[in-house]
Amino acid sequence: xxxxxxxxxxxxxxxxxxxxxxxxxEVTLTDAQLAALADRRFGVGGxxxxxxxxxxxxxxxxxxxxxxxxxxxxxxxxxxDGSAAEMxxxxxxxxxxxxxxxxxxxxxxxxxxxxxxxxxxxRLTRTEDGFEVDLGPFVVAGEAMVSARRLEVDRPxxxxxxxxxxxxxxxxxxxxxxxxxxxxxPELSPAPPAGANVEFVVPRAISGEVGRIRMRVHERGSGxxxxxxxxxxxxxxxxxxxxxxxxxxxxxxxxxGGELGVRVVAADDEPHVLLSGPxxxxxxxxxxx
Numbered sequence: 001x002x003x004x005x006x007x008x009x010x011x012x013x014x015x016x017x018x019x020x021x022x023x024x025x026e027v028t029l030t031d032a033q034l035a036a037l038a039d040r041r042f043g044v045g046g047x048x049x050x051x052x053x054x055x056x057x058x059x060x061x062x063x064x065x066x067x068x069x070x071x072x073x074x075x076x077x078x079x080x081d082g083s084a085a086e087m088x089x090x091x092x093x094x095x096x097x098x099x100x101x102x103x104x105x106x107x108x109x110x111x112x113x114x115x116x117x118x119x120x121x122x123r124l125t126r127t128e129d130g131f132e133v134d135l136g137p138f139v140v141a142g143e144a145m146v147s148a149r150r151l152e153v154d155r156p157x158x159x160x161x162x163x164x165x166x167x168x169x170x171x172x173x174x175x176x177x178x179x180x181x182x183x184x185x186p187e188l189s190p191a192p193p194a195g196a197n198v199e200f201v202v203p204r205a206i207s208g209e210v211g212r213i214r215m216r217v218h219e220r221g222s223g224x225x226x227x228x229x230x231x232x233x234x235x236x237x238x239x240x241x242x243x244x245x246x247x248x249x250x251x252x253x254x255x256x257g258g259e260l261g262v263r264v265v266a267a268d269d270e271p272h273v274l275l276s277g278p279x280x281x282x283x284x285x286x287x288x289x
Contacts, residue, residue, distance in 0.1 A: 002288045003027070005037070008098055009044060010281045012090030012130075014226030014257020016046040019098045025057030031082030033289045038080040044287055047225045048088060050095055051076035052104065055116040064116035073099060074116035079221025087119040087163040089229020089275045090260075093131040096124045097279040119163030132276035134267070135162045135233055140241045144188040146198060148218075149181035157188070157198065158241065160234035162273060165196040168238035170203070177202050177216055182224035195220040197228060199235045204254075206243040211251045213239050226257030233273045236262040 005027070007020045018037050020027075029037070038046045055061030055074040064071045075095045077088045092115060099105040107113050112125040123134045142159035146169050157167035167188060171177050177200055186198045197219050204212035215235045217228040236251035251262040261276035 010094040015090035018046040034082035071114035071116040093279040130278040148186040158238045166234035211248040214254045227255040232260040
């Protein structure tokens with residue numbers, strides 16, 4: 001049985017998503033159908049698929065609503081291979097733009113709304129040129145050795161949790177970063193049980209009021225992408241940790257698809273990390289699956 005899906009294609013700094021609305025949770029797509037939707041040759045194409053569904057209509061939404069009853073909308077995020085993921089920093093900004101375009105939310109510039117995710121409630125603020133999302137508390141702890149194609153020597157990576165798992169690796173210079181072949185997933189030892197996104201970072205400036213880094217990323221379930229929002233936050237947090245006392249709380253992260261902002265703030269008696277950047281809706285269509 002085929003199903004017609006009305007979709008919107010969007011992106012955040014080149015991180016592309018296929019979005020569709022299913023307010024009452026009536027559409028059930030298999031992992032294979034979701035992967036077909038994200039396929040760049042035979043489908044619409046994207047780094048992930050996002051379903052807009054009311055939190056009350058999902059089992060995962062119960063915990064979200066218990067935390068914040070105003071989190072009406074849940075971002076059901078799937079990787080390009082159809083597997084479920086906890087969070088997506090670029091995706092949630094594009095999700096905000098999509099909800100506005102569909103008339104499902106109407107936040108003014110400067111207004112904050114609660115969005116449900118598998119990582120819990122995330123608070124999204126509309127800005128003049130996009131959105132900023134509070135990714136919440138973070139964890140910077142643990143190491144793994146990382147090997148990748150065209151990386152001559154395995155490197156230690158720092159584990160960072162921002163609602164989903166990351167391992168961040170520091171490289172010496174742009175030449176080393178550019179030489180990487182991320183067409184295959186980097187290997188981690190020890191390997192995290194649920195896998196991890198892997199960021200390779202070259203610091204540009206790690207002192208002063210604003211730190212600057214350049215990054216490439218391999219996302220679990222999607223491969224190399226032009227941008228990863230939570231990855232940018234993880235990369236900034238790792239570089240901040242390496243820099244030690246006096247490191248800036250505000251960062252600009254250059255990714256192949258553009259630039260993202262990251263800042264660390266005090267909130268709820270513990271630091272939170274916030275991510276900002278653009279969100280673009282590109283085109284609408286209908287596809288049969």
